Amino acid sequence: MAPLRVVASFSILADMVREVGGDDIHLDVLVGPMRDAHTFEPSPRDARALGDAQVLVLNGLGFEAWMPRLLDAAGFKGQTIIASRGVEPRHLSEAEAAQAEAEAADHAHGESDEHDHAHAHAHEAGAVDPHAWQDLGNGVQYVQNIAQGLAQADPAHESAYFARADAYVRQLRKADAQWRRQLAAVPQNRRILATSHDAFGYFGAAYDIRILSLVGVSSEAEPSARAMADLLKQIRTQHVSAIFLEHGGNSPALKQLAAEAGVTLGGSLYADTLGQPGQQASTYLGMFRWNMQQLLAAFTAPARPE
Numbered sequence: 469m470a471p472l473r474v475v476a477s478f479s480i481l482a483d484m485v486r487e488v489g490g491d492d493i494h495l496d497v498l499v500g501p502m503r504d505a506h507t508f509e510p511s512p513r514d515a516r517a518l519g520d521a522q523v524l525v526l527n528g529l530g531f532e533a534w535m536p537r538l539l540d541a542a543g544f545k546g547q548t549i550i551a552s553r554g555v556e557p558r559h560l561s562e563a564e565a566a567q568a569e570a571e572a573a574d575h576a577h578g579e580s581d582e583h584d585h586a587h588a589h590a591h592e593a594g595a596v597d598p599h600a601w602q603d604l605g606n607g608v609q610y611v612q613n614i615a616q617g618l619a620q621a622d623p624a625h626e627s628a629y630f631a632r633a634d635a636y637v638r639q640l641r642k643a644d645a646q647w648r649r650q651l652a653a654v655p656q657n658r659r660i661l662a663t664s665h666d667a668f669g670y671f672g673a674a675y676d677i678r679i680l681s682l683v684g685v686s687s688e689a690e691p692s693a694r695a696m697a698d699l700l701k702q703i704r705t706q707h708v709s710a711i712f713l714e715h716g717g718n719s720p721a722l723k724q725l726a727a728e729a730g731v732t733l734g735g736s737l738y739a740d741t742l743g744q745p746g747q748q749a750s751t752y753l754g755m756f757r758w759n760m761q762q763l764l765a766a767f768t769a770p771a772r773p774e
């Protein structure tokens with residue numbers, strides 16, 4: 469029997485689908501490793517892959533703002549699995565919503581009204597924060613939704629999908645417990661994650677880490693002297709010990725900010741994408757391991773003298 473043809477919207481989801489689907493599926497991914505799902509522009513090739521697919525796996529929560537257009541172009545008639553179904557949604561901070569909107573406006577420049585509209589909608593102030601996978605507890609929910617959806621689309625392999633999902637969920641729960649244990653040993657006032665892309669709201673809530681969003685320091689825009697002064701003040705008053713970059717993002721402004729504040733530039737974290745196959749953070753669990761190790765190293769480094 470030919471394997472079930474499945475398309476996943478982005479790399480993190482694709483890794484979960486691969487774990488559950490095993491050899492019973494043929495998997496394509498739209499936004500591959502180290503590509504930005506927020507500003508993705510589907511190609512005719514993507515439309516063809518989707519047109520041939522029997523199952524589409526989406527994050528949902530407004531993450532794939534480009535999907536409605538692609539679905540139209542592809543004439544997709546298969547089954548859709550919303551991986552985040554049942555997850556308790558969080559909302560974007562005002563600051564991130566404003567930044568996302570500015571980026572979307574920039575990005576959509578010169579394209580159709582319909583496109584502008586779709587983008588603007590996905591980033592409205594108070595919009596749902598889509599980054600739910602940054603909590604391993606939600607990851608468990610994702611995996612269960614994926615297993616149910618695959619079993620429904622391909623009942624002949626139902627028991628295999630559920631067996632793989634169960635084994636994988638056990639790994640996710642074990643990792644979740646391990647990171648909680650290690651973080652609990654860090655004094656609470658040192659558990660601060662300062663970064664520019666506000667993708668860690670679920671993460672912070674799940675693992676009791678305060679998130680300081682250095683929003684306004686986007687990858688392209690040069691922040692004003694005023695904005696830099698405000699951020700410096702926040703970093704000092706909140707006793708931030710390290711600033712983290714987002715992997716794949718390049719932010720000279722963040723580096724400058726860290727230098728001026730006299731704080732460590734922590735490692736790069738993975739937010740919306742996995743690393744390339746065979747490299748660090750090339751799986752969902754590997755991404756967690758990498759991010760947690762970067763954070764724990766910064767949290768437990770000796771405090772810098774004032």
Ligand code: ZN
Pocket residue numbers: 506599665667739740
């Ligand atoms: Zn994001």
